[in-house]
Amino acid sequence: MTLDLATRKAAQPHFHTLLLESPFHARLAALDKTNDWYGWAGHKAPHALDDEELEYFAIRSTAAVFDISPMTKYRITGPGAVAFLDRLTVRNVAKLGINRVHYTAWCDDHGHVLDDGTLFRLGESEFRLCCQERHLPWLLDSAEGFAVDIREETGDVAGLALQGPTSCAILKEAGFAGVEALKPFQIGGFAHEGGTVTISRTGFTGDLGYELFVPRALALSLWDRLFAAGRLLGIRAIGYTALNRARIEAGFIVANADFITAETALRGNRLRLPDEIGLDWMIDLEKPNFNGRRAILAARAGKTLRHILVGLEIEGNVPPEHSLIYHNKRREVGIVTAAIWSPLAKRNIAIASLERPYGDRIQDGLWVEIYALRELQYQKLMKRARIVPRPFVTLARRSANPPGLF
Amino acid sequence: MISGLKLGRTLFEGGGVPTRALDAERGPAVLHGGYGETLEGVSETEAAAFAAMRKKLMLQAGVLKSFLTRKPPRPGDIGLGDAFQLGLTGLGLLRHGRQEARDFARMLLMNVADIADEYLTDDRLKGLIAFDATLGIHLGPRSPTSLLGLFYRLTGEVLGQAGGQYLPKGGMGTLARALETAAIAAGARLRLSSPVAQILTEKGSAIGVVLKNGEELRATEMVSAIHPVTTLQTFLPAGEIDTGLSRSLRHIRSKGNVAKLHLALDRVPVFTGVSLKDQRGRLVIAPSVNHVENAFNPAKYGAFSADPMMEITLPSMGDPSLAPPGACVLSALVQYAPYDLKEGWESGKPRFLETILSTIERYAPDIRNSIVAAELLVPPDIEARYRLPGGHWHHGELQADQLLINRPTFALSGYETPVQDLYLCSAGSHPGGGLSGVPGMNAARHIIAASKARSRR
Numbered sequence: 001m002t003l004d005l006a007t008r009k010a011a012q013p014h015f016h017t018l019l020l021e022s023p024f025h026a027r028l029a030a031l032d033k034t035n036d037w038y039g040w041a042g043h044k045a046p047h048a049l050d051d052e053e054l055e056y057f058a059i060r061s062t063a064a065v066f067d068i069s070p071m072t073k074y075r076i077t078g079p080g081a082v083a084f085l086d087r088l089t090v091r092n093v094a095k096l097g098i099n100r101v102h103y104t105a106w107c108d109d110h111g112h113v114l115d116d117g118t119l120f121r122l123g124e125s126e127f128r129l130c131c132q133e134r135h136l137p138w139l140l141d142s143a144e145g146f147a148v149d150i151r152e153e154t155g156d157v158a159g160l161a162l163q164g165p166t167s168c169a170i171l172k173e174a175g176f177a178g179v180e181a182l183k184p185f186q187i188g189g190f191a192h193e194g195g196t197v198t199i200s201r202t203g204f205t206g207d208l209g210y211e212l213f214v215p216r217a218l219a220l221s222l223w224d225r226l227f228a229a230g231r232l233l234g235i236r237a238i239g240y241t242a243l244n245r246a247r248i249e250a251g252f253i254v255a256n257a258d259f260i261t262a263e264t265a266l267r268g269n270r271l272r273l274p275d276e277i278g279l280d281w282m283i284d285l286e287k288p289n290f291n292g293r294r295a296i297l298a299a300r301a302g303k304t305l306r307h308i309l310v311g312l313e314i315e316g317n318v319p320p321e322h323s324l325i326y327h328n329k330r331r332e333v334g335i336v337t338a339a340i341w342s343p344l345a346k347r348n349i350a351i352a353s354l355e356r357p358y359g360d361r362i363q364d365g366l367w368v369e370i371y372a373l374r375e376l377q378y379q380k381l382m383k384r385a386r387i388v389p390r391p392f393v394t395l396a397r398r399s400a401n402p403p404g405l406f
Numbered sequence: 407m408i409s410g411l412k413l414g415r416t417l418f419e420g421g422g423v424p425t426r427a428l429d430a431e432r433g434p435a436v437l438h439g440g441y442g443e444t445l446e447g448v449s450e451t452e453a454a455a456f457a458a459m460r461k462k463l464m465l466q467a468g469v470l471k472s473f474l475t476r477k478p479p480r481p482g483d484i485g486l487g488d489a490f491q492l493g494l495t496g497l498g499l500l501r502h503g504r505q506e507a508r509d510f511a512r513m514l515l516m517n518v519a520d521i522a523d524e525y526l527t528d529d530r531l532k533g534l535i536a537f538d539a540t541l542g543i544h545l546g547p548r549s550p551t552s553l554l555g556l557f558y559r560l561t562g563e564v565l566g567q568a569g570g571q572y573l574p575k576g577g578m579g580t581l582a583r584a585l586e587t588a589a590i591a592a593g594a595r596l597r598l599s600s601p602v603a604q605i606l607t608e609k610g611s612a613i614g615v616v617l618k619n620g621e622e623l624r625a626t627e628m629v630s631a632i633h634p635v636t637t638l639q640t641f642l643p644a645g646e647i648d649t650g651l652s653r654s655l656r657h658i659r660s661k662g663n664v665a666k667l668h669l670a671l672d673r674v675p676v677f678t679g680v681s682l683k684d685q686r687g688r689l690v691i692a693p694s695v696n697h698v699e700n701a702f703n704p705a706k707y708g709a710f711s712a713d714p715m716m717e718i719t720l721p722s723m724g725d726p727s728l729a730p731p732g733a734c735v736l737s738a739l740v741q742y743a744p745y746d747l748k749e750g751w752e753s754g755k756p757r758f759l760e761t762i763l764s765t766i767e768r769y770a771p772d773i774r775n776s777i778v779a780a781e782l783l784v785p786p787d788i789e790a791r792y793r794l795p796g797g798h799w800h801h802g803e804l805q806a807d808q809l810l811i812n813r814p815t816f817a818l819s820g821y822e823t824p825v826q827d828l829y830l831c832s833a834g835s836h837p838g839g840g841l842s843g844v845p846g847m848n849a850a851r852h853i854i855a856a857s858k859a860r861s862r863r
Binding site for chain 1: 607609610639643644645646647648649650651652653817824
């Protein structure tokens with residue numbers, strides 16, 4: 001599949017508008033008290049609508065609704081779809097069952113990660129790829145020689161994440177019968193207003209939760225259906241700040257926050273191989289060639305991997321956001337990419353990028369330098385950091401079958 | 407090359423052919439020996455000027471030559487040997503004095519028209535070097551860097567004579583037969599008419615080929631003298647090379663500019679001012695720099711030259727088996743014939759043929775009545791017949807940006823491909839086209855070294 005330049009341009013008109021409004025914007029704006037918007041992939045998205053703490057605890061105690069419509073989405077169909085996606089991404093797509101989702105990543109020729117995202121297998125040869133960045137030119141160029149059709153559907157499809165202990169109960173209450181049968185990473189189709197809502201048991205919180213996709217025209221009616229059902233079960237629209245806390249607890253990484261994607265990075269040493277951001281487990285060397293395979297193999301064989309991504313637990317209760325990391329308080333060995341005081345784990349946790357061998361062969365002697373700004377005066381703290389496995393928080397309800405009805 | 411392949415020097419001995427720059431009124435200017443060691447038909451002062459230019463260009467071509475027979479040194483991957491060689495080249499240049507080193511730096515990327523003006527006054531000679539520098543390349547003589555094409559020609563050598571034009575005894579067919587004999591003697595088995603349909607791979611390594619007839623052949627090492635783009639894009643399974651490389655392959659400029667004309671004549675043609683025995687050489691129609699430049703102009707906009715330049719040979723004079731007694735075969739390379747002809751080659755080809763014939767007629771007035779058959783191959787025909795994308799005889803434009811480490815493209819410049827055990831050795835690889843055999847020699851050396859290194863491990 002190859003498209004000429006004019007067709008390619010016409011397929012991605014998003015950039016003509018500085019900040020697009022999500023299909024749910026009317027509902028979000030009505031609930032918004034803080035007027036704290038930011039730009040997410042060219043869309044207007046809320047940092048928070050109301051109180052951040054209440055929004056975070058909605059995820060962990062009741063149910064939270066997070067608008068994921070700005071996420072970039074591609075529909076990939078055709079008899080060559082599996083082979084194409086196997087060539088594109090590092091995981092084995094042939095092993096992904098129909099109506100299943102997996103988390104994956106894709107690289108350029110040098111093995112540098114272009115993006116990570118989730119791949120939904122909606123049929124034998126029908127897929128949806130969700131990610132942070134726009135990739136249409138890369139996808140089209142990678143599709144040369146494959147019988148596959150690739151369509152940008154970011155603006156056509158509205159998405160909501162419904163996350164938290166009561167999420168299954170809310171969906172049942174809303175009349176999505178049989179939703180409790182969905183196992184983690186499974187997809188189901190449900191009727192809504194004469195159309196279909198695609199519900200998957202996935203999310204970015206490490207909690208029990210679902211993601212719902214509908215055609216743009218059905219967005220607001222789906223929102224209303226969920227909020228009506230959640231009235232007594234607890235439901236709250238949230239912004240990114242709350243979600244970010246939950247995802248750090250779950251140990252998930254965010255493109256351009258915990259690593260810089262290959263096409264965004266301006267500096268050569270910011271590029272990362274999957275092994276350098278903790279995605280080595282995904283790579284399938286048994287399948288036919290995929291972009292970056294040779295470079296990854298060469299880096300492993302030549303021992304040229306330079307970074308590593310780790311989970312840290314830091315003493316004290318001041319989150320070391322973007323702090324420098326030192327070995328034995330002297331040698332600078334990395335940076336904290338995300339950090340919070342975890343309300344659930346009751347620990348000070350962080351995700352960090354270290355320069356090997358620190359974090360790899362050398363695990364001990366790590367310190368973070370925290371500058372805590374207290375009323376126009378920095379308080380400089382040197383705190384001990386310990387490498388711990390991710391996720392920082394594991395919730396049984398996330399993977400329980402059938403899910404609990406809280 | 408000749409001794410390496412055990413071809414035997416006798417194949418080329420006495421095969422040097424003179425070049426005649428034709429002029430319908432003044433008669434030809436003739437270059438004898440290695441690119442005009444001696445001249446005929448020009449004034450003494452002009453001959454001296456040509457000799458000075460030739461000396462300068464030969465010296466500079468000699469410097470460039472040291473780069474041709476080696477794998478191009480890649481930045482970030484320069485070994486001790488490469489650094490040593492670069493140093494030697496620099497010293498070699500300085501040995502001739504600072505003035506020569508300065509001239510080398512000044513002239514390397516110049517255009518051939520300015521050099522012609524700098525040294526020469528005779529339009530026939532100026533037109534000839536303008537033509538020789540741009541033949542097969544999408545440049546006019548006034549395009550920047552067009553001198554490189556002439557340097558490239560002057561680096562060629564036969565029997566130790568640089569820049570010479572040679573016809574093996576018995577014609578070009580003899581060379582092919584000699585290569586075949588040498589290959590068989592070295593233990594090779596040739597399979598003719600066995601086009602490859604696909605290269606088989608397994609976990610990133612090439613393991614064999616499937617022929618068009620379905621037959622499967624296995625191999626531990628594979629070397630492709632087919633166009634790099636065909637080798638990697640057509641023969642390999644989709645997805646075998648990464649997207650970035652396949653993008654850069656798409657950007658290789660490989661659209662031909664040259665048409666090939668074959669004429670079967672019922673008698674030997676007579677070119678004005680050229681005796682019958684002198685017609686054995688190369689006859690060039692390129693009356694002046696302006697003629698060549700004007701011929702190039704329409705090619706930039708997708709039209710063929712209204713007054714095309716050409717190099718004519720009469721192959722049946724060297725190989726009488728090509729034509730019945732008394733008859734003659736004429737072969738010509740005609741420039742410029744852009745691959746993407748705006749009007750389309752279906753209607754354009756007969757018009758271009760007519761244009762070419764009327765051009766030749768100006769130099770050989772009687773030729774049209776002797777034509778028994780004519781065949782004109784334009785770049786799309788060459789593409790189809792020889793499976794060359796774009797119909798470019800050099801397997802990719804021979805210009806500054808597609809030379810050395812960027813030939814055919816940076817990621818492939820070392821004869822290796824990303825697919826293990828699959829190597830490239832066509833004219834699309836460093837140093838490029840022409841009947842030099844150098845890409846093959848460099849590739850062979852590299853492969854032998856690589857397999858030795860592997861067996862040591």
